[in-house]
Amino acid sequence: MKNKQVSEPTLRRLPGYLFFLRKIMDQGIVNISAPVIGRNLNCDATQVVKDLSVTGIKGRPRIGYDTYELIHDLEEFLGFNRTNEAFLIGAGNLGTALMAYQEHQSLGLKIVAAFDVDSNKIGKNIGGIYVLDYNRLFHLTGRLDVKIGILTTPNHVAQDVAEDLVNCGIKAIWNFTSATLEIPDNVIVQNTSMSSYAAVLLRRLSDSGQ
Amino acid sequence: MKNKQVSEPTLRRLPGYLFFLRKIMDQGIVNISAPVIGRNLNCDATQVVKDLSVTGIKGRPRIGYDTYELIHDLEEFLGFNRTNEAFLIGAGNLGTALMAYQEHQSLGLKIVAAFDVDSNKIGKNIGGIYVLDYNRLFHLTGRLDVKIGILTTPNHVAQDVAEDLVNCGIKAIWNFTSATLEIPDNVIVQNTSMSSYAAVLLRRLSDSGQ
DNA sequence: TAGATTGTTAATCGATTAACAATC
DNA sequence: TAGATTGTTAATCGATTAACAATC
Numbered sequence: 001m002k003n004k005q006v007s008e009p010t011l012r013r014l015p016g017y018l019f020f021l022r023k024i025m026d027q028g029i030v031n032i033s034a035p036v037i038g039r040n041l042n043c044d045a046t047q048v049v050k051d052l053s054v055t056g057i058k059g060r061p062r063i064g065y066d067t068y069e070l071i072h073d074l075e076e077f078l079g080f081n082r083t084n085e086a087f088l089i090g091a092g093n094l095g096t097a098l099m100a101y102q103e104h105q106s107l108g109l110k111i112v113a114a115f116d117v118d119s120n121k122i123g124k125n126i127g128g129i130y131v132l133d134y135n136r137l138f139h140l141t142g143r144l145d146v147k148i149g150i151l152t153t154p155n156h157v158a159q160d161v162a163e164d165l166v167n168c169g170i171k172a173i174w175n176f177t178s179a180t181l182e183i184p185d186n187v188i189v190q191n192t193s194m195s196s197y198a199a200v201l202l203r204r205l206s207d208s209g210q
Numbered sequence: 211m212k213n214k215q216v217s218e219p220t221l222r223r224l225p226g227y228l229f230f231l232r233k234i235m236d237q238g239i240v241n242i243s244a245p246v247i248g249r250n251l252n253c254d255a256t257q258v259v260k261d262l263s264v265t266g267i268k269g270r271p272r273i274g275y276d277t278y279e280l281i282h283d284l285e286e287f288l289g290f291n292r293t294n295e296a297f298l299i300g301a302g303n304l305g306t307a308l309m310a311y312q313e314h315q316s317l318g319l320k321i322v323a324a325f326d327v328d329s330n331k332i333g334k335n336i337g338g339i340y341v342l343d344y345n346r347l348f349h350l351t352g353r354l355d356v357k358i359g360i361l362t363t364p365n366h367v368a369q370d371v372a373e374d375l376v377n378c379g380i381k382a383i384w385n386f387t388s389a390t391l392e393i394p395d396n397v398i399v400q401n402t403s404m405s406s407y408a409a410v411l412l413r414r415l416s417d418s419g420q
Numbered sequence: 421t422a423g424a425t426t427g428t429t430a431a432t433c434g435a436t437t438a439a440c441a442a443t444c
Numbered sequence: 445t446a447g448a449t450t451g452t453t454a455a456t457c458g459a460t461t462a463a464c465a466a467t468c
Contacts, residue, residue, distance in 0.1 A: 009435070011413050015405035019365060019388040033449065041390045046437060049451065061443045061449045079412035093337075097307025107408040127303075147415065155229065172415045174407065178229040180251045188418060190411040192404075195225035197384065198317040201400040202289035203221050205357065205382045208398060219459070243425060256461060259427060271425045271467045423468105430463075437456070443449085 006054045011078075013051055015107075016041055018074045025067045033064030080108040085146045087170070089161050090153035091116040091124070091131045094176055098150060100127040112146060141168035150174045151181075216264045221288075223261055225317075226251055228284045235277045243274030290318040295356045297380070299371050300363030301326040301334070301341045304386055308360060310337040322356060351378035360384045361391075 020040055024032060034048040041048075052065065055073040059065040075081040088095055091114045098104070099114055115134045116122060124131045132140070140146075149165040151158060151173055158179035165173055172188040175181055181189055230250055234242060244258040251258075262275065265283040269275040285291040298305055301324045308314070309324055325344045326332060334341045342350070350356075359375040361368060361383055368389035375383055382398040385391055391399055 005417055006413065007435070008410055011410045012406040015388065015403065015409045016390060019405075020390070023366075035449075042392070044437065045449090046439095046451095047435095049449090050436085053451070059450055061451090062447075063444075064449070077413070078409045079416055080409075084412055084415075093311045094307065094313075097304065097311065101303045101307065101404075103304075103404065104408075107405055108412065109408060148411070156233075171418065172411055174411055178225065180226060180230070182252070186418070188411065188414045190407055190414070192407045193225065194311075194313065194402075195229075195317055196222040197400055197402045198314075198319060199225045199288045199290075200218055200221045201358070201382055201384055201398065202294055202318065203216065203287070204398045204400070205294075206289055207215055208381065208396070217459070245425075254461065255425090256427095256463095257459095259425090260460085263427070269426055271427090272423080273468075274425070426465105426467075428463100428465085430461105432459100432461070434459085435457085437454105439454075440452090442451080444447105 010051050010054060013041075013043070014054075014074055014078055015080075017048070017052065018071060018078070018080070021067055021071045021074070025071060030067050031064045032067050032070070034059070036064070075108075078108075080106065082108045083110050084108050084148060085110050085112045085144070086148035086150050086174075087112065087137070087141070087146050087165075088114040088129075088150040088152060089116075089134070089137070089165070090114075090151065091118075091121045091126070092152060092154070095150075095152035096126050098152060098176075099129045102127070109148070111150065112144065113140065137164065138168055141170065147171040148174065150176070152176045155179045220261050220264060223251075223253070224264075224284055224288055225290075227258075227262065228281065228288070228290070231277055231281045231284070235281060240277050241274045242277050242280070244269070246274070285318075288318075290316065292318045293320050294318050294358060295320050295322045295354070296358035296360050296384075297322065297347070297351070297356050297375075298324040298339075298360040298362060299326075299344070299347070299375070300361065301328075301331045301336070302362060302364070305360075305362035306336050308362060308386075309339045312337070319358070321360065322354065323350065347374065348378055351380065357381040358384065360386070362386045365389045 035045040038045040038048045055077040057070055057073045086109055088111050111129050114129055114131045115137050116131050117134045121131045122133050149170040153161050155177045158177040162181045162183050166183050166187050175189055175191045178193050178195055245255040248255040248258045265287040267280055267283045296319055298321050321339050324339055324341045325347050326341050327344045331341045332343050359380040363371050365387045368387040372391045372393050376393050376397050385399055385401045388403050388405055
């Protein structure tokens with residue numbers, strides 16, 4: 001169960017390789033070396049080699065990696081070629097945005113239903129996904145075996161909803177709120193707060209002399 | 211111009227402190243210590259002290275920090291209490307999502323206009339923001355002195371648009387695409403690709419034994 | 421005063437980068 | 445064979461954590 005975990009910086013970079021590889025495969029390039037990848041993605045060739053090695057793929061000295069094989073192995077490793085079903089909780093601005101956002105499919109993510117407490121939102125269909133009454137969450141997790149919960153509620157209810165999700169048997173929460181979730185260690189939490197990025201961007205802008 | 215740059219991990223954590231502090235200020239708590247903050251945000255007290263020190267705020271032994279002052283200094287430091295105007299390029303799913311997303315205002319970000327090449331989108335008003343013809347971008351940056359560009363185009367045009375933004379005098383690009391942008395060093399790029407987070411989440415889920 | 425907390429300096433930890441042997 | 449590239453092991457770098465003196 002506990003294979004050596006791949007570091008978060010490495011995991012974050014892997015999709016970047018994947019998108020680049022798809023682009024060059026479209027151009028008919030069948031072999032690609034780490035130095036060339038590095039040059040295109042602004043990073044060290046050694047790091048490319050190390051990052052790619054986590055998938056178990058082998059390259060050939062002098063030639064590099066097989067583009068197609070590398071794409072396949074990365075998709076496999078990241079789970080992008082599977083269908084990972086998810087529930088979305090909170091059909092507000094960000095929630096509906098994510099429902100309409102089609103790219104998730106290329107990440108193997110499929111939002112199978114959204115939930116909200118607002119009766120004005122319940123029953124709506126956004127991007128092919130229905131907004132259901134939040135009270136039905138327990139019922140549906142029991143039937144569908146969905147493992148991922150996407151949390152896009154207001155901050156002040158995030159903790160309560162997260163606890164509900166855990167009680168429903170959800171195994172991973174993609175947290176878009178600014179709240180720090182207190183939940184058991186065996187449930188994976190991926191925090192993705194827009195404010196963190198805005199903070200870095202705005203501060204760097206100040207640093208650069210306005 | 212070059213004050214010692216605050217590390218990215220620290221900058222990313224600062225908004226978390228801010229949201230927690232606002233919450234407890236609403237509860238009437240006027241002083242807060244690093245150990246208490248750490249306990250609530252699941253991190254080390256020493257790290258809290260170090261992180262907060264970047265704002266220049268001073269705490270008092272035995273008592274802690276002044277909640278109000280801390281909030282103010284963090285907002286100031288991050289630029290959240292200013293109005294940072296931004297253009298958004300690419301009014302697709304993610305783009306319109308970000309336009310409708312109201313929370314930006316609490317980050318001091320204001321999208322003043324969006325641009326697209328699709329005549330079906332041009333002229334629309336989403337969340338109070340007009341979608342303009344991409345060809346007018348040059349004209350408007352010249353007049354408005356906007357420094358931030360939010361990039362939500364398809365991946366394959368990201369590089370071209372980024373170059374246009376640089377030529378328009380944009381100083382910082384918030385890149386939501388999966389493309390690696392090649393632009394001059396003096397322009398700040400903040401990459402925020404959903405796929406990176408999805409990668410971490412899905413892989414951690416696999417690691418945990420499905 | 422006693423004790424908790426700040427704030428700084430040192431130690432640890434982990435990720436990135438460099439060095440180099442193996443290999444095609 | 446010669447030379448470029450992989451892949452591993454060692455060195456470096458930076459962030460986190462620990463230790464501790466200063467302070468209220």
